[in-house]
Amino acid sequence: MAVEEINNAGGIIINGTRYMLKLFFEDTREADPTIPVEEGVAAISRLATVHKVHVIIGGFRSDVVIAMQEEAMKYKIPFIVAGASANTITERVLENYDKYKYTFRITPTNSTTLALAYIEIYKYLRQEYGFTKVYIIAEDALWTRLMVDRVLLAYLPKLGYEIVGGPTFVPLDARDLSAEMTDIINSGAEVIATIFSGDVGIIFTKYWADMGVKAVPIGINVYSQLETYWETTEGKTNLEATLTDVGTLEGPIGGAFYRAYVEKYGESPVYTAPATYQAVYLVAKAIEKAQSLDPDKIVKALEEIGYKGIMGNELAPLGNRFLIKFTKSHDIMWGVTDPNKGMIMGLQQWQDGKRVIVWPPAAATGELKLP
Amino acid sequence: MLPILIYGTTLGFTLALIAIGLSLVFGVARIINFAHGAFFAIASYTLYLFFITLNIPLPVSMILALISTATISVVMYIISLSRVRGMELNEMIITLAFTIIVIELLRIYFGPSPLGVPSFMKGGITIAGYVVDMQRIFIVVISIATLAALAFLVKKTRIGIGMRALAQDEDAAMLIGVNREKMCIISLAISAILAGIAGVSVTPIMTASLEGAWYALLNGIAIVILGGLGSLVGSLIAAFIIGYAEIIIATYVSSHLKSIVALIFIIVILILRPSGIMGRHHEIEERV
Numbered sequence: 001m002a003v004e005e006i007n008n009a010g011g012i013i014i015n016g017t018r019y020m021l022k023l024f025f026e027d028t029r030e031a032d033p034t035i036p037v038e039e040g041v042a043a044i045s046r047l048a049t050v051h052k053v054h055v056i057i058g059g060f061r062s063d064v065v066i067a068m069q070e071e072a073m074k075y076k077i078p079f080i081v082a083g084a085s086a087n088t089i090t091e092r093v094l095e096n097y098d099k100y101k102y103t104f105r106i107t108p109t110n111s112t113t114l115a116l117a118y119i120e121i122y123k124y125l126r127q128e129y130g131f132t133k134v135y136i137i138a139e140d141a142l143w144t145r146l147m148v149d150r151v152l153l154a155y156l157p158k159l160g161y162e163i164v165g166g167p168t169f170v171p172l173d174a175r176d177l178s179a180e181m182t183d184i185i186n187s188g189a190e191v192i193a194t195i196f197s198g199d200v201g202i203i204f205t206k207y208w209a210d211m212g213v214k215a216v217p218i219g220i221n222v223y224s225q226l227e228t229y230w231e232t233t234e235g236k237t238n239l240e241a242t243l244t245d246v247g248t249l250e251g252p253i254g255g256a257f258y259r260a261y262v263e264k265y266g267e268s269p270v271y272t273a274p275a276t277y278q279a280v281y282l283v284a285k286a287i288e289k290a291q292s293l294d295p296d297k298i299v300k301a302l303e304e305i306g307y308k309g310i311m312g313n314e315l316a317p318l319g320n321r322f323l324i325k326f327t328k329s330h331d332i333m334w335g336v337t338d339p340n341k342g343m344i345m346g347l348q349q350w351q352d353g354k355r356v357i358v359w360p361p362a363a364a365t366g367e368l369k370l371p
Numbered sequence: 372m373l374p375i376l377i378y379g380t381t382l383g384f385t386l387a388l389i390a391i392g393l394s395l396v397f398g399v400a401r402i403i404n405f406a407h408g409a410f411f412a413i414a415s416y417t418l419y420l421f422f423i424t425l426n427i428p429l430p431v432s433m434i435l436a437l438i439s440t441a442t443i444s445v446v447m448y449i450i451s452l453s454r455v456r457g458m459e460l461n462e463m464i465i466t467l468a469f470t471i472i473v474i475e476l477l478r479i480y481f482g483p484s485p486l487g488v489p490s491f492m493k494g495g496i497t498i499a500g501y502v503v504d505m506q507r508i509f510i511v512v513i514s515i516a517t518l519a520a521l522a523f524l525v526k527k528t529r530i531g532i533g534m535r536a537l538a539q540d541e542d543a544a545m546l547i548g549v550n551r552e553k554m555c556i557i558s559l560a561i562s563a564i565l566a567g568i569a570g571v572s573v574t575p576i577m578t579a580s581l582e583g584a585w586y587a588l589l590n591g592i593a594i595v596i597l598g599g600l601g602s603l604v605g606s607l608i609a610a611f612i613i614g615y616a617e618i619i620i621a622t623y624v625s626s627h628l629k630s631i632v633a634l635i636f637i638i639v640i641l642i643l644r645p646s647g648i649m650g651r652h653h654e655i656e657e658r659v
Contacts, residue, residue: 032483140627171630175577175586178378179621179629182501199485202578210495210576212502223484232487232578 001264002280002316012288021284024051028068030060030083033198040064044071044079053077054293057279060272062086062143073099076295078302080279081105083272085114086143090329101299104306104330106282107245107275109343111143113334115151117243117345118193118219119159120336124359125191125218126159129368135189135215136166137180137204144195145169152193164189174200177207184213194219194242202232209236214371217241218347227268230353237350239371246346246363247274247320249355253339253346253363257318274320281316282306282324302326309333311340337362373499375618381507383614384514388569389587390594390606391521392562398538398601399558403459406447406466407566408588409473414440414567415579416477419486429491437567444563445556452559453552470588474581485578510572517568518607521561525603534558538601566591593633597640599647608648612636 003021006012011020026043029035040059047053048071056072057080059065065084069092072079079102081089087110092100108114125131136152138144148167156163165187168180177200184192194217196204201221208217218241223229225244229237247254248269257277261269286301287293306326312319322339326332335342337360347359349368356366393407417439421432447469455461492505525531533554536544545551566587577583594613598605613633621629640647 029483032478034483168626170626173582173586173630174626175573175583176378176382176617176621176629177626178374178382179618180626182374182378182622185501199578199580199582202485202487206576210502210504210506212495212497232485234487234489234575 001260001318002277005317006280006284012284014287014291014293021280024053028058028060028064030064033061037064037067040068041071044068044075044077048072048075048077054287054295055080055283055298057082057276057283058272059084062089065089069100069103073102076102078102078104078283078295078298080283082107082276082279085109085111087111090327090331093330094328101330102295104302104326106279106324106332107271107343109334109345110331111147114243114345115147117334117336118147119151119155121218121243121347121359122156122161122193123159125368126161129370131191132160132162133164133188133190134161134193135164135168135184135187135191136193137168137170137184138195139172139198139200140169141172141197144197147195156193166193170200170204172198172200174203177203178211181207181211181213184215185211189215191215192217192219194221196220197222199223205229205233205237205240208240209233209238216371219243224350225271225348225355227355230350235353238352239349239369241347241349241358241368243345244348244355244357245271245274246322246344246357247271249348249357251346251357251363251365253321253344256313257320260318278312278316278319278324281319285315303330306330336360339363374501375615375622377498377501377503377507379611379615379618381510381614382618383611384511385569385573386590386594386614387607387610388514388517388565388572390591390598390610391518391603392565393591394595394598394601394603394606395521395534395565396558396562397595398603399534400537400555401457401459401541402452402462402466402555402559404466404559404562405463405588406444406469406473407562407591408584408586409470410440410444410563410566411570411587412477412579412581412584413443413473414570415488415574415583416481416486418571418574419481419488419579422488423486433571436571437564440567440570441560441563444559448556448559453555456555470584474584478581481579483581485580487578488574490575506572506575510576513568513572517565521565521603524561530554530557590633593637595647597636597647602647605648609636 003023007020011018028040028043047056055078059081060083062084065081085108090105093103138148165183192215201223216239221242224237224240224242247257248271250258254274257274286298286305289301290297309323309325312324313321322344323342325342333342335344339362346357346363348355349358351369357363358368396402396404414436418432418436421427421435422429451465490506492509495502495504533549536549537554594606594609598609617629617632620632
């Protein structure tokens with residue numbers, strides 16, 4: 001979409017010569033956890049040596065992206081990460097600027113800010129709805145254990161929550177969660193703090209509904225972000241809430257992009273789409289600003305554009321309406337709940353077949369509903 | 372205790388359907404069929420294909436899914452297994468390779484993400500404050516009906532008698548005119564249908580997923596070893612032991628340990644009683 005729009009508008013001009021953007025595509029199949037890291041590295045190598053690209057945008061799985069990053073840095077190609085959250089990716093920019101300065105991250109926020117957004121939501125729930133009893137359940141993975149241990153267990157009690165059950169870590173390949181649901185029922189929890197990114201999130205939703213659990217799940221369930229999730233769970237996800245990218249559904253922040261994407265492709269975007277769209281515009285603007293395809297000059301231009309900060313709607317016609325600004329580590333600035341300060345995330349709740357943003361107020365399209 | 376009873380029973384019946392097919396093939400054809408998990412996955416995905424993608428009515432989709440699964444199992448036998456009969460290592464390698472091929476083909480065609488299929492029966496009943504949904508009741512009913520039909524087939528029909536004869540003494544059975552190849556094919560098809568019924572029934576509760584193949588294979592093997600290779604009754608008992616054990620462990624110890632329950636049973640049984648609960652291979656124990 002972005003390349004088409006830019007080229008239809010005349011492309012970019014470098015030193016008086018007009019250029020059209022050309023897109024090369026490599027499928028690293030990172031969404032599939034069984035696909036090895038080497039596929040991502042090979043893709044970067046092909047882009048660098050066969051296609052001789054000037055900028056790379058993409059990446060999804062942190063372990064793959066970290067390996068891809070090494071390869072991109074080897075060829076000094078600006079790499080705009082648009083999908084992986086590991087802190088390491090951008091921490092490297094601070095640790096060894098000369099080597100890793102070609103790395104930028106446009107989405108998502110890093111692991112730390114993702115966790116802080118989680119806590120912001122629970123602060124809001126405590127204040128607005130008076131919840132006090134929480135049960136913690138997560139898939140068993142390194143990132144979820146870190147998030148539970150360092151963030152949820154540390155901060156939820158400070159917000160006035162009593163952790164009445166868990167943390168329960170369920171195996172990624174679990175197929176039966178009846179014991180876990182029984183534990184939640186017996187705990188008397190009002191709210192279930194969830195962290196799921198894999199298939200077990202679907203099993204969780206189904207068991208939660210099938211066993212009539214009263215406590216409402218509010219947290220992260222990546223599959224429930226998808227528009228197809230209502231069908232996948234035959235509506236059992238009703239009232240389940242998850243953190244999500246506000247650019248992937250209807251609303252004041254990402255609605256324009258969402259509508260255009262659905263019209264063009266016939267399906268709703270996932271969280272990498274709006275950021276990738278904006279990244280193309282960002283790169284085009286940086287090249288025009290640098291008036292060069294030299295990677296060091298593009299990096300400098302990206303830093304200046306980022307550090308200055310540009311509202312998404314000014315940078316890209318359909319982009320997310322929040323400030324795009326890079327930190328010193330080349331991470332996208334997190335605006336907490338204020339789109340004028342940086343990127344914001346939203347809490348999406350399934351309500352009668354529709355995805356509704358219920359938090360933060362700047363992005364909300366409805367109010368949180370309780371069973 | 373009630374949730375353990377309710378959900379352990381459901382899980383036990385599901386595991387029984389998976390494992391009894393595996394046990395049947397070993398008993399009749401002497402094949403340790405590592406393709407068994409693939410049959411479970413094939414049934415799940417073909418149900419999705421017929422019911423969701425092609426919008427064919429549910430009962431017809433279920434039957435088509437089971438026919439597809441059984442047909443694939445027979446084709447696999449004729450093309451590959453029949454040529455290496457008696458070579459146990461080759462049989463295991465071929466069936467394991469078949470599982471991996473099936474998983475990769477399903478991944479290419481359906482994608483890596485799990486797929487949802489609606490429950491066949493909506494709603495649920497409340498027992499002492501715990502909700503039991505109708506799909507789980509369906510699983511119990513269909514399992515009992517299937518196992519009863521299998522018992523009838525094995526005990527009362529000519530095919531069943533032929534199977535039992537082969538299981539007891541292959542040479543003697545062939546001497547009295549039992550067609551070994553035919554019986555092997557029939558037992559494999561029945562085995563695939565049993566795995567398919569399990570796959571079709573639990574897909575609405577879980578999903579159609581690639582991991583389902585390994586889930587079914589691992590649990591199936593554990594149950595067959597625990598119950599005794601080739602013993603249908605032993606597999607039935609072992610399925611409930613593992614089903615209840617998994618839920619008890621998850622309830623009172625840790626969710627995380629649930630996935631290794633089956634593996635622990637495999638090790639303990641192989642050490643203490645290699646022929647399993649109802650196994651007839653005493654010669655193995657004698658050797659040990």
